[in-house]
Amino acid sequence: MNGFESLLYPYPVPHFFEKHWNKAARFIPGENPNKFSHLFGWNQLNQLLNYHLIQYPDLRFSRDGESVPATPSNQWLEQLHQGATLIIDSVHERVPELEKLVADVRQETGYRGQINLYCSPSDQQGFNCHYDSHDVLILQIEGEKDWFVFPETVPFPVSGMRSKDQIPPDVPPYLECRLQPGDLLYIPRGHWHYAIASSNPSQDDYSPSLHLTLGIDCQTGLDWMNWLGKELQENPQWRESLPVIPSGERTAVQPYMEQLRDRLVEFLQNPETITRYLNYLNYSDRTPLPFAFPHQLGSQIFDAGLETRFIPSALHPVQIVCIEGHQTQVIIGAKQATIKGISTDIVEKLFRPGGFSLLDLADWCPSLDVETGVIPLLTRLVTQGILFVDSSSSIEG
Incomplete structure (x- = not known):
């Protein structure tokens, strides 16, 4: 399962888009507390804080609904002990699993996404009641958090229509829920909400809350x-x-x-x-094509011989167009290449998700000479960053 299917499971994706998308908040119990553990957890957070240089405002704190001024790293722990919420913006740019999730959602919805991280001490409210100008999916990773969602007062707000310039609705929340690990909450843009990290004093449980917010910025007219x-x-x-x-x-x-x-x-x-x-x-707004050294420098491309496998980027759709003169144009991300000498249907096989080996290509196109046709073509595609050597197959071999 990819993207929305994995996030919403066991809730059916078509029903979600028909009944809730852009319309109403939806709480989806995860049924498994480890549902999102493959995406993020305390270990990944510690890695970010210990080994990544993340500066303000990408890393910041909020307490009692107010933003905290830039805080040096030797005071981060103190801020959390004082009840502040830790926020890291665009965490998907630093965690491969989250980057893949954003790419999958981009492919399935057609719109760019961003994942922010929130770590809140128990019984604390990081933000006042507000709305966002994009749709959000909240993935509860650790701890628990109580959420309160209210109706919209400004239909379909855009980025310049800030909630702090508006008056919140004077009505009870239409959705109240407690997110536990593995649970998900969807909130449409414009719907007011706030959250409080939960605790259970009777069980002496004051666990902090850790959640990810996937924001999806839909295009408008x-x-x-x-x-x-x-x-x-x-x-x-x-x-x-x-x-x-x-x-x-x-x-x-x-x-x-x-x-x-x-x-x-x-x-x-x-x-x-x-x-x-x-x-x-x-x-537009696609994740940049990845670097893959030393292959993109023309080195060690065919180290596995005829067993060498090649794969396209899993984060980018490929557009293949047949053009005049028995040529095929390949467009991926911001790059493109023109391939001559093999048919368009063979080119399509080169960019199938499962990848291919040199032996596969020899079977598909036996008339293509390995030394003068196959190796120069694949070398060009790899060095241009359009195709990638499947390093995992090389390791196994």
């Missing part, structure tokens, strides 16, 4: 308008100055504006306009 503005600025007609407007006289400028309107309508009615935007959505 406003984002499309912003993209259109950037596209139109490439055309000098849209960069021309408007006619002068002496003393507010609009006689000269109104016909000019009507011409621009007609050009805009024509631009929008061109099917290629929407196609280009959809292509932009598909390949």
Whole structure:
């Protein structure tokens, strides 16, 4: 299971998107306290704090709903003892398992995600009641946390519409739940919420809470308008100055504006306009293609001989296009390559998720000479960072 399926299990993904996505918060019990243990835990947090240089504001504290000024590392423990919540932004950029999760969700939803970490002492509230301008999934890793979710007051807020400038709803929460390890909570953007780390004094349990928040930043019609503005600025007609407007006289400028309107309508009615935007959505905000040395420097690529295996990036979709002249264009992330000499259906096999070996390629395309065709082609794709040597197979061999 990948992405949403693994997060929501056993709740069905289609039902979630139909009934809850952008509509209402949903609490999903995990049934297994170790459900998210493969993603993160105390050991990973200790690794981040001990061996990564994470500076303010990427690492910060919040206490009683207020942000704490930049804190030196020798005072981090003191802040936690005083009841502050530790926050690390974009933790997925430092933990491979979380990077893979964000990439899977990006592939399944079409939108970029970000994972932040929150560690709260028991009985503490890190933030006041607020809403987010993106959808969030809360993954409880350790400890327990009580959540309270209220209706929206600003439908579908965007980043500039901050909750601190709004008045929270004066109604009871429509959802109250206690997250335990393995549980998940979904909160749509715009829905007010706050949380308090739980404790159980009767059992002398004052365990801190550790959770991850996966934020998903969906595109809106406003984002499309912003993209259109950037596209139109490439055309000098849209960069021309408007006619002068002496003393507010609009006689000269109104016909000019009507011409621009007609050009805009024509631009929008061109099917290629929407196609280009959809292509932009598909390949923008992707995780950068990984480095894989020494292979990308042309060294040790074929150390396993004919058993050498090659795999595409698991974090990036591949677009394969047949072009004129019996050529195939491969687009992955921000990179592209043109492959000649083999058919498009063979190229598609080169980028299948399971990978392939030199022996596989010899079976698929027996007419392709190994020395003059196969090795130069694979060397080029590897050194360009488009294909990767499957190092695990080399180790096993």
